[in-house]
Amino acid sequence: MTATAEFQSATPVARPTRDDEAGSPRTKGMSRAGWLFLAPFGIFYVLFLIWPVIYMVITSFFNTTMIKNGFGGFAGFANYQEMLTKPEFWSAMWHTIQFTIYTTPPLVILAFVFAVLANRAQHGQWFFRLAFFVPFILPSAAIALIWTFIFTPGTGLWNSFQSLLGDDAPLPVLGTPSIAMVGIAITTVWWTIGFNFVLYLAGLQDIPRELYEAAAVDGASPWQQIRSITIPLLNRTTTLVILLQIVASMKIFDQVYLMTAGGPGISTQVLLGLVTTTAFTDYRVGAASAASVLLFIVILLITLVRQLIVRAQERREATR
Amino acid sequence: MTERTAETPTTEQGADSRPPRRARNGVSAAAPARHVPENGARASGRSFTIVAWTVLIIFAVLWLIPSLWAIKTSLTDNGVSAVGAGAILKDWNLTFASYYTLLSAGNIWNWYLASFVTASLTTIFAVLFSAMAAYALSRLRFRGRNVIFLLFIGGILVPPQVLIVPIFQMLNIGGLLNTYWAVILPQIPTVISVFVFKQFFDGIPRDFEESARIDGAGYWRSFRSIIMPLSRPVMAAMAIVTFVGTWNNLILPLFVLSNPKLMTIPVGLATVQGSYGQRLSDIQASSILGALPLVILFLIFQRRIVEGFAGSGLKG
Amino acid sequence: MVSRDRGSGPFSAPARLSRRGLIRGGLGLAAGIGLAGGLSGCGSALSAGIARTQLAPGTVTYWNLFGGGDGVRMVDMQHAYEKSPGASPLQAATFSWGNPYYTKVSLATVGGAPPDVSIAHLTRMKNLATAGLLTEITDDMLNLVGLSQQDFNQTAWDEAKVDGKTYAIPLDTHPFVMFYNKDVCQKAGLLDGSGNLKPIHGKDGWESALKAAKKVTGAYGASVCSVGDTSTPWRWFQTLYSQREGNTPWLGDGGRKLTYNKDLTLDTLAWIQSLTKSGLMPPTTDYAGAQTLMFTGKSAFYLEGEWEISTAEAVPGFKFGMVPVPTIYDKPAAQADSHMFVLPRMDRSADQLKRTMGFVKFLLSQSMTWAKGGHVPAYLPIKDSEEYKKLLPQADYASAANYAVYDAPAWYSGSGSNFENIVGAQIGLVLQGIASPEAALASARQQLEIYARTESPL
Numbered sequence A: 001m002t003a004t005a006e007f008q009s010a011t012p013v014a015r016p017t018r019d020d021e022a023g024s025p026r027t028k029g030m031s032r033a034g035w036l037f038l039a040p041f042g043i044f045y046v047l048f049l050i051w052p053v054i055y056m057v058i059t060s061f062f063n064t065t066m067i068k069n070g071f072g073g074f075a076g077f078a079n080y081q082e083m084l085t086k087p088e089f090w091s092a093m094w095h096t097i098q099f100t101i102y103t104t105p106p107l108v109i110l111a112f113v114f115a116v117l118a119n120r121a122q123h124g125q126w127f128f129r130l131a132f133f134v135p136f137i138l139p140s141a142a143i144a145l146i147w148t149f150i151f152t153p154g155t156g157l158w159n160s161f162q163s164l165l166g167d168d169a170p171l172p173v174l175g176t177p178s179i180a181m182v183g184i185a186i187t188t189v190w191w192t193i194g195f196n197f198v199l200y201l202a203g204l205q206d207i208p209r210e211l212y213e214a215a216a217v218d219g220a221s222p223w224q225q226i227r228s229i230t231i232p233l234l235n236r237t238t239t240l241v242i243l244l245q246i247v248a249s250m251k252i253f254d255q256v257y258l259m260t261a262g263g264p265g266i267s268t269q270v271l272l273g274l275v276t277t278t279a280f281t282d283y284r285v286g287a288a289s290a291a292s293v294l295l296f297i298v299i300l301l302i303t304l305v306r307q308l309i310v311r312a313q314e315r316r317e318a319t320r
Numbered sequence B: 001m002t003e004r005t006a007e008t009p010t011t012e013q014g015a016d017s018r019p020p021r022r023a024r025n026g027v028s029a030a031a032p033a034r035h036v037p038e039n040g041a042r043a044s045g046r047s048f049t050i051v052a053w054t055v056l057i058i059f060a061v062l063w064l065i066p067s068l069w070a071i072k073t074s075l076t077d078n079g080v081s082a083v084g085a086g087a088i089l090k091d092w093n094l095t096f097a098s099y100y101t102l103l104s105a106g107n108i109w110n111w112y113l114a115s116f117v118t119a120s121l122t123t124i125f126a127v128l129f130s131a132m133a134a135y136a137l138s139r140l141r142f143r144g145r146n147v148i149f150l151l152f153i154g155g156i157l158v159p160p161q162v163l164i165v166p167i168f169q170m171l172n173i174g175g176l177l178n179t180y181w182a183v184i185l186p187q188i189p190t191v192i193s194v195f196v197f198k199q200f201f202d203g204i205p206r207d208f209e210e211s212a213r214i215d216g217a218g219y220w221r222s223f224r225s226i227i228m229p230l231s232r233p234v235m236a237a238m239a240i241v242t243f244v245g246t247w248n249n250l251i252l253p254l255f256v257l258s259n260p261k262l263m264t265i266p267v268g269l270a271t272v273q274g275s276y277g278q279r280l281s282d283i284q285a286s287s288i289l290g291a292l293p294l295v296i297l298f299l300i301f302q303r304r305i306v307e308g309f310a311g312s313g314l315k316g
Numbered sequence C: 001m002v003s004r005d006r007g008s009g010p011f012s013a014p015a016r017l018s019r020r021g022l023i024r025g026g027l028g029l030a031a032g033i034g035l036a037g038g039l040s041g042c043g044s045a046l047s048a049g050i051a052r053t054q055l056a057p058g059t060v061t062y063w064n065l066f067g068g069g070d071g072v073r074m075v076d077m078q079h080a081y082e083k084s085p086g087a088s089p090l091q092a093a094t095f096s097w098g099n100p101y102y103t104k105v106s107l108a109t110v111g112g113a114p115p116d117v118s119i120a121h122l123t124r125m126k127n128l129a130t131a132g133l134l135t136e137i138t139d140d141m142l143n144l145v146g147l148s149q150q151d152f153n154q155t156a157w158d159e160a161k162v163d164g165k166t167y168a169i170p171l172d173t174h175p176f177v178m179f180y181n182k183d184v185c186q187k188a189g190l191l192d193g194s195g196n197l198k199p200i201h202g203k204d205g206w207e208s209a210l211k212a213a214k215k216v217t218g219a220y221g222a223s224v225c226s227v228g229d230t231s232t233p234w235r236w237f238q239t240l241y242s243q244r245e246g247n248t249p250w251l252g253d254g255g256r257k258l259t260y261n262k263d264l265t266l267d268t269l270a271w272i273q274s275l276t277k278s279g280l281m282p283p284t285t286d287y288a289g290a291q292t293l294m295f296t297g298k299s300a301f302y303l304e305g306e307w308e309i310s311t312a313e314a315v316p317g318f319k320f321g322m323v324p325v326p327t328i329y330d331k332p333a334a335q336a337d338s339h340m341f342v343l344p345r346m347d348r349s350a351d352q353l354k355r356t357m358g359f360v361k362f363l364l365s366q367s368m369t370w371a372k373g374g375h376v377p378a379y380l381p382i383k384d385s386e387e388y389k390k391l392l393p394q395a396d397y398a399s400a401a402n403y404a405v406y407d408a409p410a411w412y413s414g415s416g417s418n419f420e421n422i423v424g425a426q427i428g429l430v431l432q433g434i435a436s437p438e439a440a441l442a443s444a445r446q447q448l449e450i451y452a453r454t455e456s457p458l
Helices: A001-010 A025-059 A078-085 A087-120 A125-137 A140-150 A157-164 A181-206 A208-215 A222-233 A236-251 A254-259 A270-283 A285-318 B004-005 B013-018 B039-074 B079-081 B085-090 B097-105 B108-138 B145-157 B160-173 B181-187 B191-202 B209-213 B221-228 B231-249 B251-256 B265-271 B280-315 C018-038 C040-053 C068-081 C099-110 C121-131 C137-144 C156-161 C184-185 C202-216 C231-243 C262-275 C287-295 C306-314 C350-363 C367-372 C386-391 C393-401 C417-431 C437-451
Strands: C060-064 C090-094 C117-121 C167-183 C301-305 C322-325 C334-340
Touching: A025 A222, A025 A285, A025 B108, A025 B145, A025 B160, A025 B191, A025 B221, A025 B265, A025 C306, A078 A087, A087 A181, A087 A236, A087 A270, A125 A181, A125 B181, A125 B280, A140 A157, A140 A181, A140 B039, A181 A236, A181 A254, A181 B280, A222 A236, A236 A285, A236 C117, A254 A270, A254 C437, A270 A285, A270 B145, A270 B251, A270 C099, A285 B145, A285 B160, A285 B181, B004 B181, B004 C121, B013 B097, B079 B085, B079 B280, B085 B097, B097 B108, B097 B280, B097 C306, B108 B181, B108 B191, B108 B221, B108 B231, B108 C040, B145 C040, B160 B181, B160 C167, B181 B231, B181 B251, B191 B231, B191 B280, B191 C099, B209 C060, B221 B231, B221 C090, B251 B265, B251 C099, B280 C060, C018 C322, C040 C137, C040 C167, C040 C350, C060 C099, C060 C350, C068 C090, C068 C306, C068 C350, C068 C367, C099 C117, C099 C121, C117 C121, C117 C231, C117 C350, C121 C167, C121 C334, C121 C417, C137 C350, C137 C417, C156 C167, C156 C334, C167 C184, C167 C231, C167 C287, C167 C306, C167 C350, C167 C367, C167 C393, C184 C202, C202 C262, C202 C301, C231 C367, C231 C417, C262 C417, C262 C437, C287 C301, C287 C306, C306 C322, C306 C393, C306 C437, C322 C393, C334 C393, C350 C367, C367 C386, C386 C393, C417 C437
Parallel strands: C060 C090, C060 C117
Antiparallel strands: C117 C334, C167 C301, C167 C322, C167 C334
8 A cells, every 4th residue: 555655656657648759769669569569459359349340230231141151142221121120120129128127227226225235234245245246247047047947937936926925826927928028127137236236335435434424413314314425426326337237238138048038929039139040040140230230329329328428427527 | 354344434433423413503523523422313323224234134135045046946856846936945855966967967067168268268368468458558659559549449339249140150261160269269359458457557657667678678578577467456357357257158159159068158058958857956956056166256256356347347 | 437446555465366376276277177077078078179179079969959758758769779789979969949959050060060960840951951051861871771761751751852852851740639638528428439539520510529528617628828839829720721622831932922821811710719709718828728727627628739748648647538630621631840850961971971870760760769759750660560559549649640731831930930930929819819810810911021021041
């Protein structure tokens, strides 16, 4: 701790300037070194991120298939037209949004509540961290097996729970089109709340104690303290959590594939599920690429909105 | 642990030093007040704490139930499990039969191997290459650096799952399908690591490197002997995050690995019905076995893991 | 922005675990596992995963999609193979039924590492063949192990041909059949002297049988699944539709045209809706519910594929029989599919081919075991044997395999396919009384047309 203080006070950190003078031997050597350092990462980046994006966009205009080489016949906007007019595409879009709506509020609010409460209870923190965070590091396949078992129609633990609540003929959660997504949402909340929980804990620990003490001196009850100190100061974290959650929800694949395979029928199929089915089961890479591009655009829009919000918040805070 | 407690603001302590209500008007916040607080104020703080603990414990127990249920079922006989939840609750003849079946007969060892090899190699390459790239962005000036920087930022926006189809096609062309490399290579470019490292490197003062430079050390020496050692905590954190992320990745190995002997744990659990069928205890045991390595990892590296995820989350 | 990973003392005492230590430990563990793996056979997986060495030289790799009762039976057959003289080591894997399985097989073949032999439904196998993913099966290959075309059910064999070539060897045919609760039927006077079901003919015969049964059960006469599963409603409809004179296949020209007979379709849909509306059959019941109705005596008849025989046999004290679905219209017909052995496309050595064919031959010889699971063997030496003829109730419905009606070929058709999902869902709505036949047909048509005009990827 002291070492840091020494360094940081003694020497002002020199930020690298943006100008570069090509030509002088020193910068030439630095230039080459720069590219060499960058190269390993860069190669993989180009191969597995940049090129796939380009490939995806290109093939979306062709009838590319998995089983024949080459791009296939030119299709123009046909793939896009097909996707945008196909009921399955819009239902997949709706299910993705539905999943987002079902999971984001609990994952944000519950995580906040748990973090605030856990923050209060200093001594048992390891226990709560264990309980809430461990599910998050488990593979989706493991938690899907656990929860599919809990949701077993007729004899699963969830059924016992429903009977306890007085429901004598409970519907099978994952087998009923109208509530299958709820089952997936419940599983997801259990699985991923740990991440938001630690984000909130981290944010809470950055709130200076003095603020609470000052409020306490003014006679504020704990509830009031939370309302007037904690929540506003965690605004940035909350925004972050919400937006991270939304983007993550748009990319959902694992739980749906594992627990319902998009079923019953297609009542839980989500966009990424549709993309992979079209590409790998129907062999239609071109059409799947079109759907991927559309999904990518939606995610891009959401992320850009997030950037704008964060930027606006930063500006607001700077002027405070 | 002590570090964290010291930083945690709690109104618990605030309650103790809160001045009694009736003296409110005259007492300033600055005065260190260690009066014995009046019952009202203290009770309000205390009751909140009690409520907090109760609610938390209830939810924490709720959260533990699914895992405990899976464990309990995995230790129950297959026949009893098939009957239903009630039967499982009532039966307390614990048996390791399911685990024995899986560990002696199944492919699970191959899956552990695949997961371990792919996660380890990916982590090593990803951390090393990201650190190198971050070093370039942080320390070195070269033409086109801004472009690269922007390109990387753009990369954060692209969700890798969306690219599964073109990545599959490319791996196919490269003849890499059904090898571990099909899982390792696409997961190496982790852009978030680059930014985490870069921010960290930016914060390291340049004194050491400058004096090393004067002594004739090249950039690689600087990187290897100065920057890397100082970055151990960050590297450990990112290594863990990458390791866990790779281990748990389902969508990529699901489609690029077809042979059951080469599958990683998530894929194995997800696709192979095999000898499980209606043997519910065996299925639950397989999920426990699949989760076990990571739980052990968590128990050892708790702090690092949580820090790693929190840190990278805030970056992402 | 709050940054957590900067502050906690990076320049202070070295972290408890350095990255190098982590790597060293990790590699050590990996080496350890590699060693242990090598001792237990993981070594081949490791070298295959890293260096693309052949994973299982000298073995037979076999993939199937049989779970549940079928799975148990297939495992028994595999064990029998492994114990047989001259058997090669067997690497068998079972995947989830339906699209996930076919996707796996396709991707493995495309990726150059498919199994030696795998199971495929006849209707799906045709698409695999058209896609160029299968090896043709020639007479020479059959002769390698002493088989010939004539050893097999000709209906299935001919149906499976693609462009006049054979790409699969049939294992069985599994038709849509009718189960009947013997106690209920006895009380309803529907059984003959020897305790078997009296033949039922025509719509009138069906309705009167159901009415008689309903008097006994107090609930329904017959039950078929209408919710939660799209395949069964399709099978029920398709069986009846195919019995009608003048019926045309649903899809033509490889799926590019919708060629169903509109009048017959609407008429058939209207009739099955009238059955559920009048209470003779339940409007809303799922897969398990439909059979439970029969098991508990609330329905006399149950319509489903023959594979449910294992479930019925497992109900203690339940006496039942099985017959082909009665000829309610003009001619006998039953919706069906067949399980086939296919050889995914790969470069095979002569030895490999011999091993694979030997495995197939052996499993075919085990068809009796398979038949006990309800399937009608396609291998004639077993199907025509005395032993099978004595197997009851299998022998009672074996004739259905001869007039099996397979789903029309199209890239989006077949067992568990988009076609079945779309049409089956609509038929389910008709059964439930939620949609009129016209509306259901229009909706199905609209959805199918998108597929019909989409260029086939094959």
